[in-house]
Amino acid sequence: MSGEHDLPPSPIFATVDFERDGAQHGFLRLPYSRDDSAWGSVLTPITVVKNGDGPTALLTGGNHGDEYEGPIALFDLARSLAPDAVTGRVIIVPALNYPAFRAGTRTSPIDRGNLNRSFPGSPTGTPTQKIADYVTRVLLPKAHYVLDFHSGGKTLDFLPFAAAHILDDKAQEAACFAAVEAFGAPYSVKMLEIDAVGMFDTTAEERGKVFVTTELGGGGSATARSVGIARRGIDGFLKHAGILSDPAEIRPTRWLDMPGADCFTFSEIDGLFEPLVDLGDSVTKGQKIARAWPVDRTGVEPFEFWAKMDGVLAARHFPGLVKAGDCVSVIGVLED
Amino acid sequence: MSGEHDLPPSPIFATVDFERDGAQHGFLRLPYSRDDSAWGSVLTPITVVKNGDGPTALLTGGNHGDEYEGPIALFDLARSLAPDAVTGRVIIVPALNYPAFRAGTRTSPIDRGNLNRSFPGSPTGTPTQKIADYVTRVLLPKAHYVLDFHSGGKTLDFLPFAAAHILDDKAQEAACFAAVEAFGAPYSVKMLEIDAVGMFDTTAEERGKVFVTTELGGGGSATARSVGIARRGIDGFLKHAGILSDPAEIRPTRWLDMPGADCFTFSEIDGLFEPLVDLGDSVTKGQKIARAWPVDRTGVEPFEFWAKMDGVLAARHFPGLVKAGDCVSVIGVLED
Amino acid sequence: MSGEHDLPPSPIFATVDFERDGAQHGFLRLPYSRDDSAWGSVLTPITVVKNGDGPTALLTGGNHGDEYEGPIALFDLARSLAPDAVTGRVIIVPALNYPAFRAGTRTSPIDRGNLNRSFPGSPTGTPTQKIADYVTRVLLPKAHYVLDFHSGGKTLDFLPFAAAHILDDKAQEAACFAAVEAFGAPYSVKMLEIDAVGMFDTTAEERGKVFVTTELGGGGSATARSVGIARRGIDGFLKHAGILSDPAEIRPTRWLDMPGADCFTFSEIDGLFEPLVDLGDSVTKGQKIARAWPVDRTGVEPFEFWAKMDGVLAARHFPGLVKAGDCVSVIGVLED
Amino acid sequence: MSGEHDLPPSPIFATVDFERDGAQHGFLRLPYSRDDSAWGSVLTPITVVKNGDGPTALLTGGNHGDEYEGPIALFDLARSLAPDAVTGRVIIVPALNYPAFRAGTRTSPIDRGNLNRSFPGSPTGTPTQKIADYVTRVLLPKAHYVLDFHSGGKTLDFLPFAAAHILDDKAQEAACFAAVEAFGAPYSVKMLEIDAVGMFDTTAEERGKVFVTTELGGGGSATARSVGIARRGIDGFLKHAGILSDPAEIRPTRWLDMPGADCFTFSEIDGLFEPLVDLGDSVTKGQKIARAWPVDRTGVEPFEFWAKMDGVLAARHFPGLVKAGDCVSVIGVLED
């Protein structure tokens, strides 16, 4: 974090006034000169709802552009959240990597940037890095609570869960887990991040924020049920933060653990993917959980994937075809 | 159908002998000269399992390249079906529009051909038309029973059903519906085809075949459950045909009707798609069933879709983004 | 035209009722199944404004997708034309090759179809051919007057003119030229079509319609001035047709002739295009009118283009680079 | 061939006068309207060298756009052939499918047309079909002798040979074989065409021409040696035709036979291609001639290809990677 204050200012300009009471709908304007617009820009929609003093929550969707529960719930919230229902401030960016969101792709079509690997970002880098930098240096300092929505995207599918990270600062960690519980997803996860380089999560946590993330489904789609989880989660999160006034309704959640490398199975071949268990199904160590069929001929044996531990199927490869190197399944362990 | 016999022979060559007893795994070789292979060809895997006299079933998957229950079940069957379990012949083509299947796309990347709109095909046309022609003039004449697998593909999702068409020849129609019942999907549909131009279905039915089609899921993925439906359906279909010897286990099915244009809802805008009901949910006329959110700004109202009739949600748009012109939902009516 | 009545019906469905009085805004829905929408369609906006009995005018823009005066004037007209100002009917399709218009390209990105070379079209062909067929068999039979807007598009620039063709039926021809005069563009042209294959113009003229076309500018842009010409032209055309009631204001026009092959100059090299005269400038036979500079080195002579006749520069190549085979200039002769 | 005279005229315009004595360099101009040139055209270079009465030879290269011996020798001939050296006429088109030649691809980048499968062509079809039609209806009627250059292109490599077809008309066949002998390539082939649909060869032969084709190398390259074969072959061919006056120098050739389907070996897998014999090497039936290595892992056995007959390796797959369906080798038999 050293040196951050020596950076040039962000090139992104907000058309909303973060300090003004009321509900404002505007844009984050990022100049982006390119072949089809010499003086063009990227306009990322943003809503600020503020009412007097109080905590600020930053709610973001579309960090990856093909994950939909967050954007749906946040476009809805942005339209409907009345200032007088709020104590403090809610900053809503439903589609944070906006070019990726418009393209329906995980990464940005402009620069192939994976936003969640681009933090803390740079004001002089690619457009994706400029977005990360703006979040880091402009939005995060205003926020006390941060909720960043994820789902599996087009290539993964998840049991719906909210999550926070195991942190060195145990008081912060406890605050984060309490916010996860308030979110009230069907499942909740305490994550030990192995590879935190470039993540929004890490950047927010290092700055002491109460940070909650989610995985609410996947496949590049959303269902009425999964959107409902997102919507109720926002409600619980904002009530927990004291920004919405009613006490949060308690919704039960099951804590799910992903204890280590044995949770994950990767494919070593290209083929036709056949799941043998579905999300939420129990599996036992040694159980065959999926197969990959060679597609260049008939009459040959499939490649088989076995569970390396007991648990439930918590995530899986989504597309019908699988490539060598793809993650095919994640097994989680339910806490008692 | 007139003039069919004046056509030049198909350029496709089968490396299997359809008249030989036993199990053979081979290819349909379609010469395809192109920039990256002057004397190249498309090799579509095919399996023939034959045992003495008896009826022939033609089983096809991958008519559209992004629909997976059929290919999974058929690659599995091709590997495991023992000749001595068969009376007659089973011809298995797990991935009929093979270039589309390899690309994971509905249509062929070679010629953008939609195989199920290319029948009866042509021996001198595009590769997709040559495949259709080969099916029409070589495979169909050998078959008595035809089972062609479909699912929703990457852009639609369906309640799982098998189906046959309402036909002028009521005896043929009854034979087809009996085969649908033997397939034993959770749902079964009697379809009145409005626009039959170019379909495999029509081509097979005009030639008097017992023809069954399916829609077993969608989203460009498959689940353990949906693959199970396909696998059990093949078993029931082949037993019904007398090709497998055990009597088919009776699995209950619910007949689902799609009585007219009011079943279908189309979007008139581009936006972020929010389903308000899920597949199988009951809906009543006038109920709001989905919304599409403008994505270029926050703070605006969504476009809303209402049910035009009572029923259950039988199919829906799958991707998180919707485009003007897309079908967003299909409502079906359950028979008592 | 023989055999036209044996064709299957158009797959295009109009959401407007052409026979209903009042102003209706709707779509021509063309089913278009594709990889990113299995049950998708193309929705081409259409407006019908009808008031009692009287003639019907069909007004179309976007026949080529990168020509803008027509679409601007017609979107404006569609929004503002009040039914009670009309006697008869006005059918407005501002962007006829809608996929091309959305892409900003001359031809359709779907099938690379040049709509104005796809007439009379086919109900079973490509999407572009289906649009042409719908115009031919559904819209044209309703129309007495047809005005189809063109400009130069991204690669040509024109002096603004309206035009009609020299026809065998001299009464029809006179009616067309009278309508051109009523349009009142700065220039007017009597065209002798050499190669009429596939044109909307020919299809409409063969069916006896009063047909006017235009070239109102180019470069893939429009100006306040060029849009004004289109807007005033529509007004004059509809008043001439008796559909709008006020008498048309008389605007002077200059008749411009393009008498033969010597009008046209084509490049035989690739290079950097340097115009030596601008649109409307007088040129004399033998005058140097443009140059093309080789771009792979400095110090070499440019390729030079000379006027093959006296006249004014009526059209020119627009982009800064020119390719061998491009039309670089068209010279017209002003009538006295 | 019936109905040919009912076709509309070719849209292609030649800037050379085929009946004028002397050497002319010009273009075949094919109008080609497209997004990047509304009134653009394809300009295919052509040279006509004529001197009084006598036979006409039509010499063509670039039928496939990635085969280079013909174009090199013909651009050189076009520049250097003096009219007074000629008796009769030589028509030279060094790059017949000009868009393919410019792109360095077998087929046309404009329409993916394989020119040698597009004959006799159509004046209203794709650009490639229009070129074929122009050759069929304009150039071929002027010619007595036709020499069409081929090589293996980017994906095949050949022993250098000239060839003619076995024909029903034995006098024509003998004339063709005599011309092959006059060409004097290191190898000469008598071809029995199985699948003659769409070929220039067939179209020319059906019209009674003395037609010679070649395969002079491949890999999308040329060598000093292979260009020399082409250059000397043209010389021999034109002297044989009586168009050049000196008697042709006799160069020995070896006749090579490709007697049937056993000559050809196709790959059934994708992999890394390892040739075990080189062009011209002798092989015996059962000899391992090539291997294909799976590339997704080490430690597995390669797929092996065996000679199905005795002979010499006459052609082979060129690129380092091979795809299922590719032709990997052709074995020829040397005549005694």
Added chain:
Amino acid sequence: MSGEHDLPPSPIFATVDFERDGAQHGFLRLPYSRDDSAWGSVLTPITVVKNGDGPTALLTGGNHGDEYEGPIALFDLARSLAPDAVTGRVIIVPALNYPAFRAGTRTSPIDRGNLNRSFPGSPTGTPTQKIADYVTRVLLPKAHYVLDFHSGGKTLDFLPFAAAHILDDKAQEAACFAAVEAFGAPYSVKMLEIDAVGMFDTTAEERGKVFVTTELGGGGSATARSVGIARRGIDGFLKHAGILSDPAEIRPTRWLDMPGADCFTFSEIDGLFEPLVDLGDSVTKGQKIARAWPVDRTGVEPFEFWAKMDGVLAARHFPGLVKAGDCVSVIGVLED
């Protein structure tokens, strides 16, 4: 600028000798290894005309690849400038970002580099950065006067002007403005650069050069008139520098001011762009100056753009379609 001397030498090699008297035409050779040329390079044409001692002018076009007045005038100058007309040296690079110029795009197709945001560049970076570095470290040190041509490119159109920047060093600033006046464009601008990061302008000015830039039109095209402005501007500039000997003819210019953010209007929607005023037209604050029409349906209101100040329309969006974020207009204020 610190550390500049520690950099490795530029990989670019000039085939001209900058110190030799006379006119030389050559290349800047930049090694560029890539898939289609392992040992390839980019050859940017350059001309040096030198005659004894005297000042050096560096004249550059094609900094952006779709701006044409500069390249046309400079290819012409390179061919025609006689050494004996010169006192000192003129270095001419008509197409500085040569890959972009060949592609006709603002940025480089190789690396998507915007050259005018890549200064001072890097000898180990992308090809675009290597070009910038060569200019900075090799060409600029030789130059006293620098003239870098710009126009609006394919997406903007400008009133023709030359310009220099408001600088801290008022003597340098005065020298620059004097050179602008000598250029003698119809309009002249004193620019206060807000965001100077990466510009050629800044790099040259920091090194004390007399630097003039231009905007001479746009739309990706040029006219006889706009090329004439460029040609006369070069003449005036070189005479002002004392490199050409005749005194410069005085051409009147009007000084145009762009005083602040209110000059610029950006679109917040995608749509069909309708200009309501043209370049050079006077506008008053609050005047409607353009509209953007939604294109997905008829019958809706357009989005309207108003002038935020009095002035003249100095620049505008060019393409017929506009995207959210695009600059739609720039208003300038004429000095008395």
Added chain:
Amino acid sequence: MSGEHDLPPSPIFATVDFERDGAQHGFLRLPYSRDDSAWGSVLTPITVVKNGDGPTALLTGGNHGDEYEGPIALFDLARSLAPDAVTGRVIIVPALNYPAFRAGTRTSPIDRGNLNRSFPGSPTGTPTQKIADYVTRVLLPKAHYVLDFHSGGKTLDFLPFAAAHILDDKAQEAACFAAVEAFGAPYSVKMLEIDAVGMFDTTAEERGKVFVTTELGGGGSATARSVGIARRGIDGFLKHAGILSDPAEIRPTRWLDMPGADCFTFSEIDGLFEPLVDLGDSVTKGQKIARAWPVDRTGVEPFEFWAKMDGVLAARHFPGLVKAGDCVSVIGVLED
């Protein structure tokens, strides 16, 4: 090399244990999140064959993805090398830039990285830079002998040679040249690297390894002969290193010198490439060695290339078309 130890660990994980005796086939797994696989990875095949103590040889192919002798010989070796034939360890990576190898391209389709210009690499950079970093920091420290296979790729063709660099450390240099001699290619080269930035060679040499590289052919293909050279070269190299036990068979080699810039000829035009001498042919200074024909018209002179020195043709441009800036030929001098 300073600071290397401060870098984060490589993200690449090897599934083989480099310290275990025996033959292991596994993967280098490089996490690579992307649109089509959120949790995907690149799996580069690797084989380790170890037997007790002794030196380690690192054998790599596919540094550039379109060069095939190395990969063929190394996939073969990986499958067949028995542990008990080895003293020490052999690490085999047949396709080091695996994404490039799968695509058949020089550079990586993922990031366009040229691996041999990406050393020493970075653990946080592009996938290509991560591969380079893994080689530098994980594989190289284990190795004493390094053999990195190259050929000309799709765009160059070479006389077959092995080579090492002239080094400051003459003992190391002598060790390298001895290993080149042991490789026993038909030709051997002592290279003076002018531009060593980013090369594997330099990185290995700086770390004191015995490093041998090759150029064994080209054109994006391999022959039985050129693969034989690679196979025998490995054998000689490993015997020389003492890893294989039999003494190396002595194969004669000819030393070839490339003494300076006059060896290399570059094209200044685009055109059709005609070689006038073939690889291995003797040339004399001033001899015409190749031509490039303009392809936009017939009847013009070709551009000619002359030898700037005496020698033999050691390398040449391969594709039939040449572009300005391409290297067209390299002349070498045979040592006596």
